[in-house]
Amino acid sequence: MDFDLSWLLWGLPIAFVLGWVASRLDLRQLRIENRQAPKAYFRGLNFLLNEQQDQAIDAFIEAVRGDPDTSELHFALGNLFRRRGEYERAVRVHEHLLSRGDLSRAERHRAQHALALDFLKAGLLDRAEEALRKLEGTAYEGQALLALLAIYERSRDWVQATEVSRKLDASGQGNFSTRRSHFLCEMAALASGDEADRLLREAAQTAPDAPRPPMEMAALKRKAGDAGQAMDMLVKLAGSTPSAIPLLARPLAQDALACGRQAEALAVLQANYDQSPSLDVLDAIASLQTPEEARASYVRHVERESSLVAATRWLAGEKFEHEDRHPPVQRALEQATRPLLRYRCAACGFESKLHFWQCPGCQTWDSYPPRRVEEL
Structure with missing residues (x-):
């Protein structure tokens, strides 16, 4: 049978036309998708920069619906939920990301870290710990160890905190030896006898x-x-x-009185006071002196440092013409000086009448200077 060339002449133009129409349709669809998705995404970013979080969330949800496979939009949306305190929605977003089979290894680790932060911010420490443990050996291991350390400090699990601090030291995240020493001291406070002594010796070596x-x-x-x-x-x-x-002035004076070594303790305290005057050192010195010597010490301190506390201490031992008026005046002065005798955290400003190694307010270690508020 002979081949009819007329079909070829007709077929080539038709195929060309059909191909051109199909390409135009694909380009049009691609342009529509590229125009719609970024528009919602950038609108969300604009709302976010203007601190309009409600509108930003709506825009990101719209963008995610338009392109549900884009992981970056999910991360942005999850982070927004966490910042707003909507932890359940943040968890759902990040758990959805982890359930996807098309995520790369790096994005899966990122989603796991984000999920751990969701649990941590929500106060679900047990679930946060479980999520953070899964980040061992990933690029987020250092951040996970720091978060775990904060969890164990918060729950006062000093054994686990000690283990994590060693891992942080080994990973090059910083020097945690001083903090680990605190952990050992905290464990020693709960122990007794030889075990407490062993823990304290280890703390001193650390x-x-x-x-x-x-x-x-x-x-x-x-x-x-x-x-x-x-x-x-x-x-x-x-x-x-x-x-x-x-910090050790008063215990030192008490020990000196107990073992009859007042002169030795007084020499140590006086030498330090001469170099750096301190109310606590002054009180310890006064406890080792006679009443007359103690009052003279308070007077010299007032001459050297303008101190209402020292003046009140001096006034307590003085004799006045109207003795019946002295007690109420003394009580008023002592009441006024109480705030000046507090310790203040250098990190958050939390004040306390006791010196803490870890601030009860911000949980920072060694943030209390060994000085009273009046001396700061």
Whole structure:
């Protein structure tokens, strides 16, 4: 059978026309998708920059509906939910991402980290811990370890906190030896006898320059009735860490009175006071002096430092013509000086009448200077 060339002549133009129409339709559809999706996405970004979070969420939801396979839109939406405190919706977004089979390994780790942050912000510490543990060996391991450390400190799980701090040291995230020393001291406070002594010795070896372990060891000896050895530890600490003397001044004076070594303690305290006057050191010195000597010490301090606290201490031992008026005046002055005798956290400003190694307000370690508010 002969081939009819007329079909070829007709077929080529028709095929060309059909191909051109199909390409135009594809281009048109692509342009519509590219025009719609970014429009909603950038509108959401504009709302976000203007701190209009409700409108930003609506825009991102619209963008996600238009392109449900785009992971970046899901991450943006989940982060917005978390920032607004809508943790359940944030969890659903990130769990949906983890359930997808087309996510790359890096995006899966990112979604796992975001999910852990959702649980952490929501206060679900057990679920946050589980999610953070799954990030071991990923690019988010360092951040996960820091978050785990915060969880264990918050729950006062000092054993786990010690383990995580060692991992952080090994990973090069910083030096956590001083903080680990605090953890060991916290464990020692819950122990007794040889176990407490062992933990405190390990704490001292972990952070040789930290003042807390030797102070806790001295307290342990004092509790056991060995005031002389307790004083030896404090005198040694005073020589190596002079900045800690305001914290150990009163225990040192008490130990000196208990073992009859007042002159030695007085020399150590006076030498430090001459270099750096402190109310706590001044009170410890006064406790080792006669009443007349103590009042003279308070007067010299007032002459050197303008101190309402020292003036009130001096006034308490003075004799006046109208003795019946002295007690109410003294009580009023003591009431006025109470706020000046507090310690203040350098990180958050939380004030307390006690010195804390970890701030109860912001949970920061070693943020309380060993100085009263009046001295700051």
